[in-house]
Amino acid sequence: MQTSYKEKILREIEKIPDDKLGNIYKIIHLLTEEITVGARKTGKRASLRGIWKGSQIDDSLFTDARKSLFPYENSRGL
Numbered sequence: 001m002q003t004s005y006k007e008k009i010l011r012e013i014e015k016i017p018d019d020k021l022g023n024i025y026k027i028i029h030l031l032t033e034e035i036t037v038g039a040r041k042t043g044k045r046a047s048l049r050g051i052w053k054g055s056q057i058d059d060s061l062f063t064d065a066r067k068s069l070f071p072y073e074n075s076r077g078l
Contacts, residue, residue, distance in 0.1 A: 016024055066073070 013021075013024065
């Protein structure tokens, strides 16, 4: 008779000291949430329209970001 993964997991949990079970519960709960949420995703992304509403962005921000990300371009005068 083959043992199911659920049975194997339960046997492993039985080995954990009682004072550590709270932490294990948190881990299992987070994993379960991630797995079930991942299964429910439809593949459609929510819109980000309006997230930066009212923000002021000018070219200097892009220039500063480019310099910090690509410092080698600044040495060539780009």
